[in-house]
Amino acid sequence: MSSFTVPRNVPSFGNPQRLAEDRLWASSGMASRNSRGHGGVLDNVQHSVDSFLRPKSQLPMYKDKPYTYAGSRRIRPHWRRKRSLLALVFFSICGLWFFGFFSGDSSSRRAASQWSWMGTSEAPGKKVDWLKRRERVVEAFELSWDAYERYAWGYDEYHPIAKTGKMMAPEGLGWIIIDSLDTMMLMNLTSRISHAREWLAETLTWDQNQDVNTFETTIRMLGGLLSAHYLSTEFPDLAPLADDDAGGLGEDLYLEKAKDLADRLISAFDSESGIPYASVILSKYEGKPSHGDDGASSTAEATTVQLEFKYLAKLTGEKFYWDKVEKVMQVVDDNGAEDGLVPIFIYPSTGQFRTKNIRLGSRGDSYYEYLIKQYLQTNEKEEIYREMWDESLAGVRKHLITYSSPSRFTVLGERPSGLDGALSPKMDHLVCFYPGTIALAVTGGLTEAEARKLPSWNQQKEDDMRLARELTQTCWGMYKWMATGLAAEITYFNIDNPPLPESAPHNPPDDFDPDPDAAWRKDFDVRANDVHNLQRPETVESLFYMWRITEDPKYREWGWEMFKSFVNYTAVDEGGGFTSLSNANRIPPVPRDNLESFWLAETLKYMYLLFSPNDLLPLDKVVYNTEAHPFPRFDMGQLFSTGWKRKPRDAEGKIIR
Numbered sequence: 247m248s249s250f251t252v253p254r255n256v257p258s259f260g261n262p263q264r265l266a267e268d269r270l271w272a273s274s275g276m277a278s279r280n281s282r283g284h285g286g287v288l289d290n291v292q293h294s295v296d297s298f299l300r301p302k303s304q305l306p307m308y309k310d311k312p313y314t315y316a317g318s319r320r321i322r323p324h325w326r327r328k329r330s331l332l333a334l335v336f337f338s339i340c341g342l343w344f345f346g347f348f349s350g351d352s353s354s355r356r357a358a359s360q361w362s363w364m365g366t367s368e369a370p371g372k373k374v375d376w377l378k379r380r381e382r383v384v385e386a387f388e389l390s391w392d393a394y395e396r397y398a399w400g401y402d403e404y405h406p407i408a409k410t411g412k413m414m415a416p417e418g419l420g421w422i423i424i425d426s427l428d429t430m431m432l433m434n435l436t437s438r439i440s441h442a443r444e445w446l447a448e449t450l451t452w453d454q455n456q457d458v459n460t461f462e463t464t465i466r467m468l469g470g471l472l473s474a475h476y477l478s479t480e481f482p483d484l485a486p487l488a489d490d491d492a493g494g495l496g497e498d499l500y501l502e503k504a505k506d507l508a509d510r511l512i513s514a515f516d517s518e519s520g521i522p523y524a525s526v527i528l529s530k531y532e533g534k535p536s537h538g539d540d541g542a543s544s545t546a547e548a549t550t551v552q553l554e555f556k557y558l559a560k561l562t563g564e565k566f567y568w569d570k571v572e573k574v575m576q577v578v579d580d581n582g583a584e585d586g587l588v589p590i591f592i593y594p595s596t597g598q599f600r601t602k603n604i605r606l607g608s609r610g611d612s613y614y615e616y617l618i619k620q621y622l623q624t625n626e627k628e629e630i631y632r633e634m635w636d637e638s639l640a641g642v643r644k645h646l647i648t649y650s651s652p653s654r655f656t657v658l659g660e661r662p663s664g665l666d667g668a669l670s671p672k673m674d675h676l677v678c679f680y681p682g683t684i685a686l687a688v689t690g691g692l693t694e695a696e697a698r699k700l701p702s703w704n705q706q707k708e709d710d711m712r713l714a715r716e717l718t719q720t721c722w723g724m725y726k727w728m729a730t731g732l733a734a735e736i737t738y739f740n741i742d743n744p745p746l747p748e749s750a751p752h753n754p755p756d757d758f759d760p761d762p763d764a765a766w767r768k769d770f771d772v773r774a775n776d777v778h779n780l781q782r783p784e785t786v787e788s789l790f791y792m793w794r795i796t797e798d799p800k801y802r803e804w805g806w807e808m809f810k811s812f813v814n815y816t817a818v819d820e821g822g823g824f825t826s827l828s829n830a831n832r833i834p835p836v837p838r839d840n841l842e843s844f845w846l847a848e849t850l851k852y853m854y855l856l857f858s859p860n861d862l863l864p865l866d867k868v869v870y871n872t873e874a875h876p877f878p879r880f881d882m883g884q885l886f887s888t889g890w891k892r893k894p895r896d897a898e899g900k901i902i903r
C-alpha cells in the first residue's frame with residue numbers, strides 16, 4: 247500500500263502477536279448590525295472584504311489561482327510550463343489590479359457595492375438559496391487562506407494585521423496548512439491544495455528538536471493528515487489532483503506524513519501509567535511532562551487522541567497504536583469518577599486524578615465528546631463507551647445543570663471544588679460543543695424524525711433532545727448578548743441561591759428581543775477579562791449537528807447570522823483575512839491580530855457543512871474528530887477489539903474495591 251519506514255516505537259517484529267496481526271492485516275483487504283456595514287475591526291475593512299465577496303461579475307479573477315514553483319521535483323511538460331508562465335503573468339496583473347494599482351477611484355467603486363450581498367437579495371419570505379450562502383463561506387475561506395499564503399506562507403502562526411508569521415518549531419509544523427487541507431478539499435480548491443501538497447512534500451519534516459503539545463499536535467496535525475487521506479482516497483472527486491500535481495507523490499503523501507508524526511507522538515504514552523505526557527520532543531521520540539500543574543496532563547488532552555490513533559491503526563494494521571490509546575481510557579475509568587464526571591487533571595506517573603475541579607470547558611470538554619465518538623467510530627460495537635457517555639450525561643444533569651434568572655435559560659456550570667462544592671454558573675465557549683454532541687448521541691447521526699420511528703426511541707432520548715435544544719439556545723444567546731454578535735470566551739449567568747435543580751420548571755423565551763433593556767439580557771453576564779472572541783467553532787458545530795438532526799431551519803439561520811457577524815467585525819484591512827478579537831463587546835471591536843488555525847479547520851468548515859446538502863459527509867457514516875476532521879466509521883474486524891473491562895460498580899456507581 248505505501249512505503250512506510252519501520253516505526254521507532256513498535257514492539258519486536260518477531261513476536262507471535264505481531265505475526266498474527268500481520269497475517270490478519272494481509273488477509274483483511276483493508277489496505278442587522280450587518281446591514282450598517284460600519285464599525286468593523288479597522289476602517290475600510292469591509293472594502294477589502296467586499297472586493298472578495300462582491301458578485302462574481304465584478305470580481306477580479308483571483309479565485310483558485312494556479313501556482314508554479316521552481317522547486318517542484320517533478321518535471322512538467324513544456325507546454326504546461328509555458329501555460330503556467332502565462333498564467334503567472336495574468337494573475338500577477340489581476341493581483342495588482344486588486345490592490346488598487348490600476349483600478350482608478352477604488353474607494354467610490356467599493357463604497358457603491360459595499361456588502362451588496364448582505365441581505366439585499368434576500369427579501370423576507372423569499373426562499374433562501376443556501377448554496378449561494380455557502381459560496382460566501384468559500385469566499386471567506388479564500389480570503390483568509392490567500393492572505394496567509396501571501397504574507398506568512400509556511401509559518402505556523404499568522405498575524406493578519408501585522409501581516410507577519412511566526413514559527414512554532416525551527417522549520418515549521420505546517421500548523422495552518424495541514425489543519426486546512428480537508429476544508430479545501432470539501433470546497434474544491436484544487437490549486438490551493440496543490441500548493442499545500444508541494445509544501446508537505448518538499449518542506450515539511452517532523453524531525454525537529456522541538457517539544458510540541460501531544461494533544462494539539464494529534465488533533466490538528468495527525469487528524470488533519472488522516473482526514474486528508476480519507477477524503478482524497480474515498481472521495482476522489484473532491485478537489486481532484488491533476489496529473490501534473492505539484493508535489494504529487496501519490497495518495498500516500500498524507501498517510502506517510504501522518505505515520506511519521508504518529509510514531510513520534512506515541513512516545514508520549516510511555517509513562518508509568520500509560521497516561522500520555524503533555525508534550526513530546528519530536529526528534530527524540532520522547533515524552534515530556536507538563537512544566538506546570540505538578541507534571542499532570544489535562545484529562546481532556548489525554549482522552550482526546552483515541553479517534554486519531556485508532557483510525558491510523560485501522561489504516562496501517564498496527565495494533566500498537568490502538569492499544570496505547572485505549573489503555574488511557576482504562577486508566578482514567580479505573581479512578582472510579584463519581585457519576586462519570588472526571589476532574590480536569592491526571593498524573594502520567596500514577597494515573598490518578600489531580601484536583602477535584604470538574605467542568606465541560608477547558609481541560610474537560612472533549613473527554614466527554616470522545617466517549618460517544620469512540621462508540622460511533624467502531625460502528626456502535628464498543629458498548630463500554632456508550633455506557634460511560636450515558637453515565638456522564640446523567641452526571642451532568644445531576645450536578646452541573648441549572649437555570650438562569652429571570653428568564654430560565656439552561657446553564658451547564660462547573661464544580662471547581664468537586665461535586666460537593668458550589669456550582670459556578672460559568673460557561674466557557676468551549677462547552678458549546680455539548681448540545682450538538684448530545685443530539686448526535688441520541689440519534690447516532692440519523693435525523694430525529696428517522697430515529698423516532700425506531701423501537702429504541704424512549705423518554706430518555708426525548709429528554710436528551712430537549713436538553714440539546716435548550717443548551718443550543720443558551721449558546722446562541724451568548725452571541726446575541728454581545729455588541730458584535732460574536733460570543734465571549736466565557737459567559738456567566740445569574741442563578742438562584744441555591745441553584746435550581748435540573749428538574750425545575752423552566753421556559754425561556756424562544757426569541758432574543760433586540761431591545762437593549764429586554765429581560766433576557768439580565769440572565770447573561772460577561773466579565774471584562776473574558777470579552778475576547780477567538781473565532782471558536784463550538785457553537786456553529788452544535789448548530790451544524792442540530793440542523794442535520796432536527797432539520798429545524800432556525801439553526802441554519804443562526805449560523806448565517808453568526809457568519810455575517812464574523813465577516814462584518816473580524817475582517818482585516820488590506821486583504822489580511824480575518825482575526826481574533828480582544829474585545830468583541832464593543833463597536834468597533836478591538837482586534838487581537840491572530841488567526842487561529844481552527845477558524846479554517848473548524849469554524850468555516852462547519853459553516854460550509856451547515857449550508858450544504860445533508861448528504862455531504864452524512865452524520866451516520868463519518869465521525870468528526872474534535873478539530874472537525876472527518877474520519878470514516880469502520881468495523882473493528884478480527885484485529886481490533888475493546889481490550890478492557892470496567893471495574894465492577896455498586897448500585898451507586900462506586901467501584902467495588
Ligand code: DMJ
Pocket residue numbers: 612676782783784844848872873874
Ligand atoms: C480546537 O482545537 C478543538 O475544537 C478543541 O477540541 C477545543 N479547542 C479548539 C477550538 O476552540
